[in-house]
Amino acid sequence: MSDAIPLLDLGPAFAGEPGALEATAAELRRICETVGFLFIANHGVPFELVDATFAAAARFHAQPLEAKMAVKLDDAMQGYLPYKSSTTRANGLVAVRKPNENEAFFVNPERDPARPANRWPEAIPEFREVTLRYFAALEALSMRLLPIYARALDLPADYFTPLCDRSLSSLRLTHYPPVAYGSDEYGIAPHTDSSFFTLLAQNPVPGLQIRTQAGEWISAPVIPRTFVVNTGDVLNRWTNGRFLSTPHRAFNTMDAPRYAIPYFFHPNPETMIEALPTCVDEANPPRFPAQTVGEYMAWFRGQNYAHFRKDAATAA
Numbered sequence: 333m334s335d336a337i338p339l340l341d342l343g344p345a346f347a348g349e350p351g352a353l354e355a356t357a358a359e360l361r362r363i364c365e366t367v368g369f370l371f372i373a374n375h376g377v378p379f380e381l382v383d384a385t386f387a388a389a390a391r392f393h394a395q396p397l398e399a400k401m402a403v404k405l406d407d408a409m410q411g412y413l414p415y416k417s418s419t420t421r422a423n424g425l426v427a428v429r430k431p432n433e434n435e436a437f438f439v440n441p442e443r444d445p446a447r448p449a450n451r452w453p454e455a456i457p458e459f460r461e462v463t464l465r466y467f468a469a470l471e472a473l474s475m476r477l478l479p480i481y482a483r484a485l486d487l488p489a490d491y492f493t494p495l496c497d498r499s500l501s502s503l504r505l506t507h508y509p510p511v512a513y514g515s516d517e518y519g520i521a522p523h524t525d526s527s528f529f530t531l532l533a534q535n536p537v538p539g540l541q542i543r544t545q546a547g548e549w550i551s552a553p554v555i556p557r558t559f560v561v562n563t564g565d566v567l568n569r570w571t572n573g574r575f576l577s578t579p580h581r582a583f584n585t586m587d588a589p590r591y592a593i594p595y596f597f598h599p600n601p602e603t604m605i606e607a608l609p610t611c612v613d614e615a616n617p618p619r620f621p622a623q624t625v626g627e628y629m630a631w632f633r634g635q636n637y638a639h640f641r642k643d644a645a646t647a648a
């Protein structure tokens with residue numbers, strides 16, 4: 333099953349080898365149109381930084397509940413999301429009623445002085461430095477990927493760059509304790525991501541499953557030193573449905589804790605998501621209403637995080 337999720341080697345394109353950008357973009361186009369999930373190799377992110385971030389996630393979640401509640405999720409969607417307090421409602425897939433069997437900590441970028449800064453766990457001084465360094469590395473990788481996505485869509489290589497250079501991306505550090513799952517229970521229930529794309533560092537503990545176009549759930553293989561990349565709903569809408577946003581879910585079936593450190597890359601909040609010029613024509617009219625990224629995210633978060641549901645109801 334492992335070849336069901338293709339592997340894309342970024343080495344030649346990132347090295348600027350002649351013809352490599354176009355060849356890599358053509359391969360990315362094929363994968364995004366048919367699978368929506370891929371592994372990337374030679375991405376340039378130092379492995380020590382990935383390991384250090386997994387360690388930071390473990391250290392954060394090992395704290396007493398009281399210390400975690402001191403940095404509880406705020407209105408800017410940063411901080412601690414307690415165990416079983418999110419339900420994957422905005423999934424468009426299955427009626428999920430039970431909360432996810434995980435807890436998480438969200439880190440946001442700190443570049444916008446108008447937004448409140450992240451709140452950091454006081455007892456772990458290195459946590460801030462490590463997670464912000466990881467955030468910066470994945471943001472840099474995302475910006476390097478944009479020309480490949482642009483060429484995959486027959487757009488000028490720099491098309492997405494000014495639309496994504498002040499993104500409100502977010503890093504999630506999730507803890508899935510070992511549990512016996514009942515019916516309708518998941519580590520994280522079937523969902524698509526809201527992102528442009530998501531970069532998920534290869535997990536030493538398996539547990540991610542993706543739903544193929546044929547409707548079958550398959551387990552993602554463990555390929556050391558890669559990232560899993562998947563198209564999110566924003567790019568699915570932007571491409572008028574051409575790039576798939578593929579459903580996935582995760583469980584922890586081991587006896588030990590499982591951590592995941594997905595980075596959700598988003599365009600700038602004011603970027604308007606309406607069918608890209610190369611994804612729409614007379615025979616293929618726009619399928620989604622034009623919406624800014626900010627508007628779309630507000631809706632998505634209202635659906636999935638209990639904390640935001642009141643706001644969502646008033647906004648609706």
Ligand SMILES: O=C(O)CCC(=O)C(=O)O
Nearest residue numbers: 520525539540582592594
């Ligand atoms: O735990 C994983 O491997 C995937 C997590 C995920 O899909 C998410 O947080 O959106």
Ligand SMILES: [Fe+2]
Nearest residue numbers: 523524525580
């Ligand atoms: Fe996801």
